[in-house]
Amino acid sequence: MILKLKHLFDEHYEQSFKYIIVGVACFAVDFAMLFVFLKFTKINYLIASAMSYTIGVILNYFSSIIWIFKKRALKNNWQKEFYSFLIIEFSALIFMTCALFIISGMFHINVMIAKVIANVISAVYNYIVKYKFLFAKNGNENEVLS
Numbered sequence: 001m002i003l004k005l006k007h008l009f010d011e012h013y014e015q016s017f018k019y020i021i022v023g024v025a026c027f028a029v030d031f032a033m034l035f036v037f038l039k040f041t042k043i044n045y046l047i048a049s050a051m052s053y054t055i056g057v058i059l060n061y062f063s064s065i066i067w068i069f070k071k072r073a074l075k076n077n078w079q080k081e082f083y084s085f086l087i088i089e090f091s092a093l094i095f096m097t098c099a100l101f102i103i104s105g106m107f108h109i110n111v112m113i114a115k116v117i118a119n120v121i122s123a124v125y126n127y128i129v130k131y132k133f134l135f136a137k138n139g140n141e142n143e144v145l146s
Helices: 002-040 045-068 078-106 111-133
Strands: none
Touching: 002 045, 002 111, 045 078, 045 111, 078 111
């Protein structure tokens, strides 16, 4: 029993650490692209944020399946896994865009600072949902976003 608990802790610790590293790297790409879009184009800040977030999502997906999560509920059906991943990320994008609008648009906080706050909140949501539905140790394809 104690060995099982230690193994569970070790596995989650390693995954959480890797998730944070990848999350920071993907956020850096997202943040840099947002800066480029805002500085060099006339794109609305919410659209620019969605575009930069999408670039980070693609990087995050491949990092997740290659390095972070060893167990994958839909490993044998990568298309379903990828679309499920996108559904989760799209829900996070909606949440993040609303948070960005409230923080920056309504409270007039700088867009780049608001982006940091919104991304931190959505990162926690993403880890929990992805672990539970896509990368669970005992993931059952019938239980995953059918």
